[in-house]
Amino acid sequence: MLRQLRPAIMMMVLLTVITGIIYPFAITGIGQAVFPTQANGSLIDKDGKVIGSSLIGQNFTGEKYFRGRPSATTDTDPNDSTKTISVPYKADASTGSNLGPTSKALMDRVKGDVDTLKAGSDQPVPVDLVTTSGSGLDPDITPAGAEFQVTRVAKARGMSPDAVRRLVAQATERRTFGVLGEAHVNVLALNLALDAAQPAK
Amino acid sequence: MTVNGILQIAIFCIAIIALVRPLGGYMTRVFNGDKTFLSPVFRPVERVLYAASGVRPEVEQSWRVYGVAMLLFSLAGSVSLYAIFRLQDILPLNPQGFPALPPELALNTAISFVTNTNWQFYSGESTMSYLSQMIGLTVHNFVSAATGIALAMAIIRGFARRSAKTVGNFWVDLTRCVLYILMPVAIVYALFLIWQGVPQTLAAYVDATTLEGAKQTIAVGPVASQEAIKMLGTNGGGFFNGNSAHPFENPTALSNLIQMISIFSMGAALTNVFGRMVGRERQGWALFGVMGLLFLAGTFIVYPVEAGGNPAIAAMGVDQSVGPGQVGGNMEGKEVRFGIANSSLFTVVTTDTSCGAVNNMHDSLMPLAGMIPLINIQLGEIIFGGVGSGLYGMLMFAIIAVFVAGLMVGRTPEYIGKKLEAREVKMSILAILILPLSILGFTAIATVVPQGIATLTNSGPHGFSEILYAYTSATGNNGSAFAGLGPNMFWQVTMAIAMFMGRFLFIVPMLAVAGSLAAKKIVPPSAGTFPTDNGLFVALLIGVILIVGGLTFFPALALGPVVEHLAMQAGSMF
Numbered sequence: 212m213l214r215q216l217r218p219a220i221m222m223m224v225l226l227t228v229i230t231g232i233i234y235p236f237a238i239t240g241i242g243q244a245v246f247p248t249q250a251n252g253s254l255i256d257k258d259g260k261v262i263g264s265s266l267i268g269q270n271f272t273g274e275k276y277f278r279g280r281p282s283a284t285t286d287t288d289p290n291d292s293t294k295t296i297s298v299p300y301k302a303d304a305s306t307g308s309n310l311g312p313t314s315k316a317l318m319d320r321v322k323g324d325v326d327t328l329k330a331g332s333d334q335p336v337p338v339d340l341v342t343t344s345g346s347g348l349d350p351d352i353t354p355a356g357a358e359f360q361v362t363r364v365a366k367a368r369g370m371s372p373d374a375v376r377r378l379v380a381q382a383t384e385r386r387t388f389g390v391l392g393e394a395h396v397n398v399l400a401l402n403l404a405l406d407a408a409q410p411a412k
Numbered sequence: 413m414t415v416n417g418i419l420q421i422a423i424f425c426i427a428i429i430a431l432v433r434p435l436g437g438y439m440t441r442v443f444n445g446d447k448t449f450l451s452p453v454f455r456p457v458e459r460v461l462y463a464a465s466g467v468r469p470e471v472e473q474s475w476r477v478y479g480v481a482m483l484l485f486s487l488a489g490s491v492s493l494y495a496i497f498r499l500q501d502i503l504p505l506n507p508q509g510f511p512a513l514p515p516e517l518a519l520n521t522a523i524s525f526v527t528n529t530n531w532q533f534y535s536g537e538s539t540m541s542y543l544s545q546m547i548g549l550t551v552h553n554f555v556s557a558a559t560g561i562a563l564a565m566a567i568i569r570g571f572a573r574r575s576a577k578t579v580g581n582f583w584v585d586l587t588r589c590v591l592y593i594l595m596p597v598a599i600v601y602a603l604f605l606i607w608q609g610v611p612q613t614l615a616a617y618v619d620a621t622t623l624e625g626a627k628q629t630i631a632v633g634p635v636a637s638q639e640a641i642k643m644l645g646t647n648g649g650g651f652f653n654g655n656s657a658h659p660f661e662n663p664t665a666l667s668n669l670i671q672m673i674s675i676f677s678m679g680a681a682l683t684n685v686f687g688r689m690v691g692r693e694r695q696g697w698a699l700f701g702v703m704g705l706l707f708l709a710g711t712f713i714v715y716p717v718e719a720g721g722n723p724a725i726a727a728m729g730v731d732q733s734v735g736p737g738q739v740g741g742n743m744e745g746k747e748v749r750f751g752i753a754n755s756s757l758f759t760v761v762t763t764d765t766s767c768g769a770v771n772n773m774h775d776s777l778m779p780l781a782g783m784i785p786l787i788n789i790q791l792g793e794i795i796f797g798g799v800g801s802g803l804y805g806m807l808m809f810a811i812i813a814v815f816v817a818g819l820m821v822g823r824t825p826e827y828i829g830k831k832l833e834a835r836e837v838k839m840s841i842l843a844i845l846i847l848p849l850s851i852l853g854f855t856a857i858a859t860v861v862p863q864g865i866a867t868l869t870n871s872g873p874h875g876f877s878e879i880l881y882a883y884t885s886a887t888g889n890n891g892s893a894f895a896g897l898g899p900n901m902f903w904q905v906t907m908a909i910a911m912f913m914g915r916f917l918f919i920v921p922m923l924a925v926a927g928s929l930a931a932k933k934i935v936p937p938s939a940g941t942f943p944t945d946n947g948l949f950v951a952l953l954i955g956v957i958l959i960v961g962g963l964t965f966f967p968a969l970a971l972g973p974v975v976e977h978l979a980m981q982a983g984s985m986f
Contacts, residue, residue, distance in 0.1 A: 215477065218583050219484035221465035223492060223555075226590060229457075230554040231547035234595065235637040238602045242612035242636060245603070250612045252632045252660070254620070261620040264630050266609050266659040269622045276623065280748070303537050303617055303631040305654030307745040307773035309896035311782075311874035312722050313976055315985045317744065325728045335731035338721065342743040345657030345773045351748040354737030383737075390419060392665025393739050393751035402623055 255399070268350040269399055270299040274367035276405070277352070277360050279398045280339055281324055283308035284347035300348060307345045331363055351395035354383050368409055378404045413716050414734055417753030420669075421711060424757060425704075427673050428680050432700065435677060436684025442592045443565050443585060443685070454591040461587055472578035475927030478566050479920060481582035482559060486526050486916070489552060493522040496548040506541035507616035513539065520904040525549055527915035528556035528798055530642075530649030530768055530891035531907060533899035537631035537652045542614055545651060550638045554598075557645025557678075558589035560800030563919055564682055567804045570926030571828045572689045574934045579926050593678075594644060601640035601674065609663035610636040635660055643674040646798045648768030648891045656758070656771040657747055668754055668771060675767045679703075679796035682803040690828045694945040699806050701950045706795045706957070707764050710784045715756040717781040718742050723980065742781075745773030756781070763788040766798030768891030775870070775878065775894040779980060782894070783973035786881060789888035791961040792847060798889060804922050808840045810944070811925070813956040817942050826941055829934040836928060839921040848964045850887040850913045854906055855880050855968065867903065869896025872986025873979060877972035882907065887914035 242250040253265045263269055268279045282299035283306055289296075298304075310317035324341040337355040357379045365372040382401040385394050441448050462469050473481065496503070497518035501511050513521065517533060524531045525548075536545070562585035569579045606612050611632040618630040635651045639661055642648060648655075656662040662671055680700065687696020719741045721732030734740035734752075741752040750758070755772035762769050763785035774785055788795060794805040810827060815837050818825030825832040858864030858879045868875045874894075881894040886907045897903070935941075943949060979986075 215481040215484050218465040218467050219481065219488045222461070222467075222485060222583060222586065223488040225461050225464060226555055226587075227492070227547055227551045230590065230595070230641075231551035234598070235546045235550060235634050238599065238606075238637040239612050239614060239634055241603060242606040246606045249609045250606050250636075251615070252611045252613070252618055252630055253609050254618060254630075261618055263620045263622055263628060264618075266663050267628075267630055268659075269624075269628060270626065271624060273624055300628065302620075303629045304535065305537065305631075305652050305658050306535070307654070307657065307776065307895070309773055309775040309869050309894070310744065311775055311870045311877075311894075311896075311976070312724075312742070312744075312778050313872060313874055313980050313984065313986050314870055317776075318724055318985055321725055321730070322728055325730060329729065335729060337738055338725070338730050338732045338740060338743045339748055341725075341730055343745070344747050345745045345771065346652075346654030346659060346747065348654065348659055349747050349749075350659055353739055353748055355731075355735070356748075358737065386416070387665045390416065390423065391669055392749050392754060394737060395748045399623070406623070 255403075263399055265397065265400065266350055267302050268300050268348050271398065271402065274363060276402045277357060277364055277398050279352060280349050281320070281341065281343045282347040283343040302348055305346045305348050307347060308343045328359070332359060334359055350397050350399060352398055354379070354394055354396055357383075357396045357401065364405070368405070370409060374408070375405070378408060413719055414753070417715065417719070420753050421715075421757055424669065424672055428676050431673070431677050432680050432684045435681035436688060436696070439593060439681055439685045440688045442588050448592060450592055450596060457591060458587055462583070465583065467581070467583040469581060469584045472581050474577055475566065475579050475923045475930070478579055478582045479923045482563065482919070483916065485559065485582070485586070489526045489555060490522045493525060493548055493552060494518050496544055497521060500541050500544050503541065503543050505543035505546070505614065508541070510539060510541050516901055516904040517899065520908045523908040523911050524891070525552040525647075525649065526556055527889050527911045528560055528645070528647060528766060528801070529886060529889040529911045529915070530647045531886055531893065531911065532649055532891070533904055535653035536650055542633055545638055546634055549649060550641060553638065553641040553645050553647040553649070554590055554594055555586070557641070557647060557799045558586050558594060560798055561589045561593070561678070561682070562586050562800065563923070564800035564803045567807060567922055567926040568686050568689050570929035571807075571830060572691070573930045574932070576930040579930055594641065597644055598640040601644065601670070602636045604670065605636040605639055605667060608667040609660070610639055610667070611660055612636040632660070642769060643671045643767065644678065646675055646679065646765045646767040648762065650769065656769045657773065662771055665749060665754065668750055668758070671769070672758055672761045675761050675765050675769070676796050678799040679765055679802040682800065686803060692945065695828060698945045698950055699803075699810070702953050702957070703795045703806065705950070705954060707760065710760040710764065710788055710795070711757060714760055714777075714781045714784050715753060717778050718756045719752045720778070722778065724983070724985070742776070742778055745776030747771065759785055760788065762892055763890060764793065764795035764797070766793045766801060766889045766891070768885065770892050773895060774881070774892055775896045779973045779977035782877065783969055785892065786877070786884055786969060786973065787962065787965070789884045789890045790847065790851065790965045791957055792844070793888050793890065794957065801889070808843055808922060808925075809957050809960070810953060811836055811840045812844070812960060813949070813953045814942065814944065816956055817952060821942070823940055826935055827944055829937065830929050830932050831935055836925050839925045843918050843921040844960065846913055846917045847887055850910045851880070851883045851965070852968060854883040854910055858883070858906070861902065863900055863902035867898035867900050869898070870986070873972055873976035874986065877976065880968055880972050883910050886910035889914050
């Protein structure tokens with residue numbers, strides 16, 4: 212038995228060096244050299260400042276911007292450290308709601324979101340606009356979810372709905388190779404395009 | 413369901429079938445010690461490892477020594493992992509300044525990663541330093557997977573050899589698996605993931621000022637290197653809490669497809685390694701057929717159920733239909749870029765195997781869709797399964813199936829030319845019984861002690877499902893969760909015990925079977941031999957799996973997902 216002890220310890224040490232040190236450092240080196248943008252988080256700079264990542268959703272609240280999906284991310288309540296408060300799109304605390312299909316808490320939340328959205332529109336509400344994503348950081352909405360918001364954004368900006376629709380169409384990413392995944396609209400990219408077409412101030 | 417959804421599932425299936433023979437052939441050569449195109453690179457490394465560890469690669473081991481070596485290696489891993497977590501605050505590469513893990517969390521996490529489970533009672537981005545992720549978790553993503561494959565090799569050799577006293581050398585199998593199989597694929601795979609958008613940096617988290625002027629701290633890190641082996645080794649522990657739903661772990665539809673393929677590929681190829689090593693590839697394809705049919709059955713339950721959406725949400729005037737520009741269905745806990753088809757498929761793939769990575773939150777699945785992952789794991793994760801563990805789990809069921817067939821016709825059962833006698837059947841039954849003992853035993857305890865139900869997110873039958881899922885996932889070494897369940901001392905300790913039982917109490921009887929089979933002669937097939945490479949055997953094996961594996965858990969499933977489904981139909985909320 213004890214004859215296997217030395218290999219057990221030595222193999223653990225040596226394989227740690229190979230798979231835990233050489234491998235990740237080599238990948239970091241190559242990744243930083245070949246794909247520097249992606250390796251650092253696909254960050255977007257504007258006037259020399261980081262305004263976010265093209266892969267990570269942001270919490271938009273203003274009338275002049277398209278909004279993303281509800282987000283279940285939370286933070287510790289600053290007033291009571293035993294409680295948490297909702298902080299949507301907290302990008303260092305990813306999480307889903309983990310509420311089941313028969314959860315009262317889920318139904319109350321969805322109902323609240325539906326009522327808010329219906330106050331501004333008589334169209335049926337696309338499901339992605341009232342459900343939280345798995346990560347809480349989903350950067351995308353569906354094209355239907357964008358269409359649902361076109362009238363509101365156009366009105367707030369004094370643009371024609373068709374001009375806004377054109378920007379939505381430009382920001383829509385189709386299925387990869389026409390097959391994989393689902394068509395989606397990156398909300399941050401769309402809002403940046405809106406600002407470029409007509410500054411939000 | 414949509415035509416496109418079915419097409420995406422079909423593309424996945426074709427990719428898996430196409431990989432079986434090439435990958436199986438390569439793995440067979442590696443474990444037989446034959447020369448491969450990577451030998452010039454890795455032979456010298458191999459020699460250094462053996463010399464430094466005092467391993468004589470030409471000396472083979474009996475099943476007992478093989479088992480002891482595996483257990484000591486796992487023990488060494490657990491101790492070093494526990495130490496890294498406890499010392500995290502004084503070790504380097506901790507740009508966010510995270511404190512050391514508390515003892516019970518360190519214990520739970522160490523057992524979790526050593527047993528290839530990767531259950532996580534922590535959020536990676538707010539708990540683990542880069543060092544812990546790299547020299548702690550990434551390492552065990554490699555070696556726990558390699559340990560599983562090594563064990564499968566020992567068991568395959570038990571079937572393939574005649575009158576042999578040994579089943580291979582654990583250290584050689586382990587080393588070759590890491591160097592020749594996992595490492596080369598992981599390198600290419602990690603670079604692919606970076607290209608798709610997965611970060612790989614040692615710099616601190618990024619502070620951004622959003623378009624509306626709010627502060628957003630974006631967690632990054634050496635993600636791609638861990639993500640690659642997380643999928644390939646059916647580990648499943650995410651760098652981030654959001655796991656493969658997080659855009660930094662799984663940014664695109666293409667990365668998602670490759671992640672699913674990489675979860676299945678090794679387990680599928682191992683059926684071919686088995687066939688080649690016992691001298692008849694058809695024997696491997698029969699096992700592949702059983703796995704494939706059970707996989708399709710699960711997929712085509714989850715997908716339509718999820719696509720149907722939630723009736724309570726439909727009643728609020730929400731559009732859950734699939735249409736142009738619309739994903740529809742039950743989107744709670746799912747990402748838009750994946751939609752329903754890819755989320756459903758990922759759920760089945762990750763629980764058929766012992767992976768447990770998730771690209772959508774299983775806690776928010778519809779009741780009957782959430783039941784499929786439970787069943788998949790409770791059957792023993794034999795549908796392609798964990799790397800290695802899936803194959804030996806399936807072989808255990810094959811032994812039982814042949815035994816049952818032998819009883820029906822009154823002949824001594826044989827499998828792959830080996831007579832199965834009392835010892836092999838007893839050991840297989842012993843291994844099978846570990847699952848219900850741990851899953852149902854711990855679930856029963858947790859539902860009656862206050863600490864067990866103190867940290868549930870959901871109540872009613874869904875709360876019971878959360879408990880059942882936790883012990884199912886831990887015992888099956890899966891690691892996915894109905895993740896509303898929070899940690900406390902009770903959960904951290906009992907889950908660690910369940911993970912340990914599910915891994916090691918299952919492996920030891922299976923190694924004993926390997927040892928006793930290796931010692932037997934090979935009986936030439938006669939007119940009375942029950943063929944184990946045709947459709948009849950596939951049907952019989954599926955029947956045995958569903959009856960032996962499935963019926964055991966039916967009462968527990970009835971209390972959780974089935975009751976919840978009926979309550980939902982009746983409009984009840986909890």
